[in-house]
Amino acid sequence: MTVCHNLRAFLMLIGVAVLFSTLTACTILPEGEPVRAFLLPHEPLEERPGAAPLSQSLAIGTPRAGHILDSRRIAVVQDSEITSYRGARWADLAPTLLRDRLIEAFQHVGQGSSVSSADANLYADLQLDSRLRAFQSEYVDGTPTVLIRLDAQLVDNNTQRILASRSFEVRKPSPDETIESVVATFGRASDDLSGEVVDWLLEQAGARD
Numbered sequence: 001m002t003v004c005h006n007l008r009a010f011l012m013l014i015g016v017a018v019l020f021s022t023l024t025a026c027t028i029l030p031e032g033e034p035v036r037a038f039l040l041p042h043e044p045l046e047e048r049p050g051a052a053p054l055s056q057s058l059a060i061g062t063p064r065a066g067h068i069l070d071s072r073r074i075a076v077v078q079d080s081e082i083t084s085y086r087g088a089r090w091a092d093l094a095p096t097l098l099r100d101r102l103i104e105a106f107q108h109v110g111q112g113s114s115v116s117s118a119d120a121n122l123y124a125d126l127q128l129d130s131r132l133r134a135f136q137s138e139y140v141d142g143t144p145t146v147l148i149r150l151d152a153q154l155v156d157n158n159t160q161r162i163l164a165s166r167s168f169e170v171r172k173p174s175p176d177e178t179i180e181s182v183v184a185t186f187g188r189a190s191d192d193l194s195g196e197v198v199d200w201l202l203e204q205a206g207a208r209d
Contacts, residue, residue: 036088036179038074040097041187042104054114054205059124059157060102062117063095063132063150070095074183075136076144082136088179094135098150098190102128105194111202126163128201129153137174137182144174144182146189152197154204164204168193 068075070093073084090097099117106115116122134149147169154164170193174185 034087037072037091038088038179038183039091040101040190041184042101042191043188054111054202056114056125056205057123058106058115058201058205059118059120059122059127060099060106060115061127061129062099062119063130065095065132065135069132069135074179074186077136077138079139085137085179085182088183095132098132098135098148098194101190101194102197105191105198109198109202111198124157126205127155127157128197129155134169135186137186140173144177144185146170146172146174146182146185148186148189148193150193150197152200154201164200166200168196168200170196 064070068082071084072089072091072093074088074090075082075084075094077083092100103112103115103117106112116124118124118127130150130152132148132150134147136147137144138147139145149167149169151167152165153162155161156163170189172185172189172192174182
């Protein structure tokens with residue numbers, strides 16, 4: 001009986017020691033890699049204070065996107081495989097960042113008073129609906145190149161009729177592979193695309209005056 005009792009006590013002691021060592025190991029494991037959140041950089045667009053104001057109000061809808069792009073992850077494509085940059089995220093969902101950039105572009109050309117976000121649920125005569133087809137960095141000959149592709153439709157909110165549609169695409173190489181450089185290139189590409197969208201919409205609105 002004494003031998004059995006001593007054996008049980010010895011096994012319990014080993015179990016306690018193993019549990020303690022496991023808990024200790026958990027406390028010294030390295031913490032998860034910190035995630036850096038990036039805003040979408042921008043440079044002021046060329047102001048055109050003399051441009052005629054929009055005769056109709058315009059709501060900018062948040063672009064629709066697939067689940068990979070409708071994300072805070074910074075997408076990267078290499079050899080037909082889409083992943084994301086490790087340890088880096090957008091500060092908001094990619095389609096939301098692009099929507100806000102489009103609204104800012106209208107403000108920079110003096111049209112901010114006629115333009116709002118569709119999410120604000122304000123009445124607007126016209127609405128820009130769109131689908132974000134690409135918002136990613138792609139490696140071309142070993143160099144990261146930012147690609148943004150947007151399919152846009154101008155819709156009459158009163159009749160729900162599509163007045164015009166157009167696809168926009170911007171490709172812009174990044175100076176180097178660092179995440180800071182890639183993010184800055186996303187900003188420049190978004191500025192270029194937003195400028196093209198604004199010019200197109202102002203042209204369409206002018207054609208209907």
